[in-house]
Amino acid sequence: MLQGRDEMTESEVIVMILKGNQDKYRILVEKYQTMVFRTCIGFLHNKDDADDLSQEVFIQAYQSLNKFKGESAFATWIYRIAVNASLNKVRRNSRSPIFNRLNSLLVTGNEREISVPAFDNEDPENILIRLEKSKWIQNALDTLPENQRTAIVLSKYDDLSQKEIAEIMNTTEGAVEALMQRAKTNLRIKLSTSYKKNR
Amino acid sequence: MNCQICQQESEKYREEKLSGDLKIQVEAHLQQCAECAESYRIHSTADSIINQERAILPANDLTERIMDRIEKLEDTGNKNSKPFLRVLQPVLIITSMAAAIFIGVLIGNIYKPTGTVISRPVELSLIDDATIESVDILSNE
Structure with missing residues (x-):
């Protein structure tokens, strides 16, 4: 409270x-x-x-x-x-x-x-590399199905527990756990694929 | 340790939640396996990018902007919620429309055409147009 x-x-x-x-x-x-x-x-x-x-x-x-x-x-x-x-x-x-x-x-x-916040006295090349990497991560996140994406955002950005995510998404903790697993697997595949493409 | 277990435990390892024997096993596997090491690098980068986005703070004046909009909403809401205005507005519209129609009908009735009026002889009105033969029929004969 x-x-x-x-x-x-x-x-x-x-x-x-x-x-x-x-x-x-x-x-x-x-x-x-x-x-x-x-x-x-x-x-x-x-x-x-x-x-x-x-x-x-x-x-x-x-x-x-x-x-x-x-x-x-x-x-x-x-x-x-x-x-x-x-x-x-x-x-x-x-x-x-x-x-x-x-x-x-x-x-x-x-x-x-x-x-992406810029750090003081950061090399412009570094900023560009970081921007590229950001786009790459964000594109991978954006292609996830809506419920997986919601679970990932609430977990990674808001640092919420599975119980809290379950309450927000109006589902069970077990369902959130399964959703997170699928989201992480999908994210791993998408990140690896785009990483190999951009290398 | 195999690749599957390493992938499962690597998130905890990245978050520094692993300790003891399991941590040593993950580290050893990452040194041996190029594929798992690459996956670890990718996810570490993803984590750092997400953390950078998390570090961004909302605009300093966000609260003020929200409160200003709420104040404006309340003002408009109060204006609209005055009961006499809510009743008066449709009444005024209907009354003005009725008045316009009434005045229109009144002016229409008062109006009397003046000036030259073409008068038709009474005989003309007795002619039955239907009985007149077509000019085409006559010209064909």
Whole structure:
């Protein structure tokens, strides 16, 4: 349970928001923004897109807060919203790749770059190599089936346990374990294949 | 140790969760087997790339952006939720449409055509067009 700045529990905060004290939502945003952002970047691999999507996730959660019954933890609930929003965004992007490419060119003036933080005084060649490797890993992740990809993102990016992933995905721990195994096998095959191609 | 066990244990090895005998066995296998060593390198690279992405933080002003949007949402929601406005808006639309129709009908009834009116002789209205023979038929005869 969240012990906020006012020593309030999470459910108390939610009740206050529902009563009209909208500013209390800030407590939930500050607490969960990093985890929502990590989920989004795990699916989208772009900082700006992940920022925008995180914003949408919190707005959607705020608008549906009256539907939150407290049957699961707020974290589980908001993770579900973040996963669904990310999957929808990925589906939209894959449906209109040409439009997205044109849009990114028009909006930013050049093709959107994959987000990899640059280290101070890093050699430009190293940055390029790292970018290439990032694309290679991200392409392998992106070709996984949706449920395997969700399990991998929640495990690797959000560092969640199988139990937590099972709650978010509304399935059993055994099913998540099987899903993770299949995802890792698929990832190993995809990574090895593309590694040999790019060598 | 065979390749299958090595592949199974390599994730724990990468995460430094292996210890003792098993760790030594994995290390020994990775030194002997080129295929497993390559797989280990690939996965280590993948792990480091994922960790780099995990290190990215959300925008500093993300909370403010969210709260601003919520404030705007609330403002629009409050405006829309004023009960008299919600009732008044459709009533005003329907009333103005009814008034427009009424005025239109009223003006239509008041209007009386002035100026030259072409009067038709009464005889003309008695002519039965159906009985007049076609000009084509007449010209063929």
